[in-house]
Amino acid sequence: xxxxxxxxxxxxxxxxxxxxxxxxxxxxxxxxxxxxxxxxxxxxxxxxxxxxxxxxxxxxxxxxxxxxxxxxxxxxxxxxxxxxxxxxxxxxxxxxxxxxxxxxxxxxxxxxxxxxxxxxxxxxx
Ligand code: FES
Numbered sequence: 001x002x003x004x005x006x007x008x009x010x011x012x013x014x015x016x017x018x019x020x021x022x023x024x025x026x027x028x029x030x031x032x033x034x035x036x037x038x039x040x041x042x043x044x045x046x047x048x049x050x051x052x053x054x055x056x057x058x059x060x061x062x063x064x065x066x067x068x069x070x071x072x073x074x075x076x077x078x079x080x081x082x083x084x085x086x087x088x089x090x091x092x093x094x095x096x097x098x099x100x101x102x103x104x105x106x107x108x109x110x111x112x113x114x115x116x117x118x119x120x121x122x123x124x125x
Contacts, residue, residue, distance in 0.1 A: 033064050033085075034063050034065070035055065035064070035066060036066050036080070037066065037077040037078070038078060039069065042073075043079055046078050046091075047093065047094070048077055048078035051078045051080065051097060061101050062106060079092070089116075090114075090115075090117075
């Protein structure tokens with residue numbers, strides 16, 4: 001039986017805690033859920049700072065927003081992960097942030113069309 005390459009697996013919650021900024025992580029550990037917004041070099045080149053600012057500008061975001069380090073998926077960013085369930089969004093734009101906050105964080109409905117297909121393959125039907 002083949003064992004999947006570690007690089008093909010999404011990071012564990014412990015992995016993500018270790019790459020996050022220590023200040024917001026303190027807040028995050030007090031909440032059931034949180035959002036990791038990658039601020040690694042590749043994602044920043046693709047607009048991650050603007051995505052982070054868009055989350056922080058949401059007036060009623062129900063979970064902590066955590067700026068964090070590279071998630072190992074460079075080139076597909078800006079990457080955003082909702083934790084602890086590990087729902088990955090890729091190529092997030094600032095204009096998409098209100099939908100993530102409203103539909104996913106408030107209503108509990110992830111947005112299939114925006115999910116990272118590597119970890120959330122599209123339904124075959
Ligand atoms: S810089 Fe964001 S996944 Fe690597």
